[in-house]
């Protein structure tokens with residue numbers, strides 16, 4: 179048998195308690211009513227018997243009265259007493275009347291003497307046991323009294339009890355069994371509903387309360403199931419929201435750190451971990467220390483504060499903004515890595531300074547030449563012509579710088595156009611163009627190109643080839659050789675420009691592709707260079723997905739290679 183649930187046990191206990199109380203009450207009422215009924219019945223039969231006895235004794239002489247009373251009493255199994263009008267006992271079936279006291283005061287006798295039927299229940303003083311008395315008025319002012327012990331009624335009651343009690347007990351037991359079955363039927367679904375609710379509370383949102391037979395319980399079960407599915411729906415919605423938020427925060431380039439009211443790091447996105455070299459659990463442990471102070475200051479001022487700090491090796495510049503979240507204890511720290519932006523800014527500043535400086539020199543030369551021309555024009559036309567020549571040369575230099583600067587800014591700003599071209603054609607054209615320059619400089623130009631199909635911008639590639647060729651010729655002394663080669667292999671085309679010129683010191687090699695950088699500024703300017711040629715070459719290479727390489731030996735010459743991937 180399954181263990182009874184507390185609910186079933188409680189139902190059963192209350193039912194049993196109620197049944198016992200009801201049975202006891204019913205028993206008491208029944209006993210009282212029956213007792214009265216039996217007593218009334220006894221009184222009625224005693225009254226009738228009294229009348230018969232009075233009639234039987236009416237003509238009996240006084241000396242025979244006692245014997246007749248005894249005889250009648252035995253036959254009727256009743257005590258018969260005959261009392262005179264003065265209360266004196268004349269005969270008694272159980273006792274010797276002479277020994278008995280005057281009965282005028284007995285309540286039933288008092289009533290009978292006054293002409294009515296007298297009744298009483300009391301313990302007989304004579305026989306010392308409870309009796310029911312009925313007295314009636316008889317002939318000659320006498321009173322005939324009949325008495326039976328009330329134990330008769332008690333015996334009858336006991337007889338009835340013997341029949342009723344087992345029946346009541348059987349009914350009670352039957353009731354308890356029935357209630358126990360019903361209680362269990364009610365308790366089982368409640369137990370199941372409780373178990374399902376506990377499972378739901380424990381996180382199993384798939385758990386459901388089974389359908390129940392009782393309408394109210396079934397409604398309760400359905401309500402629990404509804405709560406579970408609603409809860410599940412909300413959790414799913416919240417989880418997908420959180421996933422989207424996490425994805426966004428994970429992709430964000432800004433570092434985000436949430437600090438709770440107890441100065442614990444509640445959340446840090448991947449960018450924050452990257453920038454701050456793993457965010458620790460406590461605000462105070464975050465490096466650099468300027469950041470925790472910034473958060474605390476922002477909390478105190480209840481507004482957002484921004485500060486730029488340096489952190490890590492190599493040092494990175496971080497712009498941090500801290501502020502409390504509206505209506506929350508939590509503070510938000512947003513970190514932006516501005517290292518690259520600052521580097522670009524500083525490069526631009528340097529570039530502007532450099533460019534202004536480079537432009538100022540030819541402008542000053544032009545101005546000085548023009549001033550001199552104005553002074554000597556009348557007196558010395560030959561000198562004026564010379565200075566006009568220098569002004570022209572300076573203006574040409576100015577034009578070259580401006581043109582290179584325009585090329586550079588175009589290469590930086592615009593997306594180059596692409597077409598399929600044969601690089602050898604461009605290189606051959608540039609070689610052709612450089613031939614008079616080389617001849618003029620007393621340099622032998624050797625060209626060996628093979629067809630190379632590449633995807634690119636012909637004008638830009640021509641510009642790069644021209645810059646490399648010009649450099650080779652410019653930095654090679656007369657009698658030297660400049661050789662131009664174009665080869666294809668391993669998915670790339672290589673344009674090689676080699677010279678037997680001055681060469682470049684190896685420590686300078688990493689810097690020669692920077693804008694305005696010259697190995698020997700005096701020498702560079704003498705040869706008419708702008709310091710932008712190799713920067714242009716590098717830009718063209720990178721825009722084509724390629725690169726530029728250099729090998730050089732001081733005093734022996736240099737080899738530049740422009741490498742462009744082939745389709």
Ligand code: ADP
Pocket residue numbers: 645649650651653677679680681682690691695696697698702703706707708709710711712713736
């Ligand atoms: P520039 O206009 O001064 O030539 P570039 O950017 O073209 O500027 O070159 C940067 C520097 O690299 C030059 O100043 C020069 O010192 C060095 N350089 C470039 N090409 C050669 C070369 N073929 N031989 C020797 N030095 C060179």
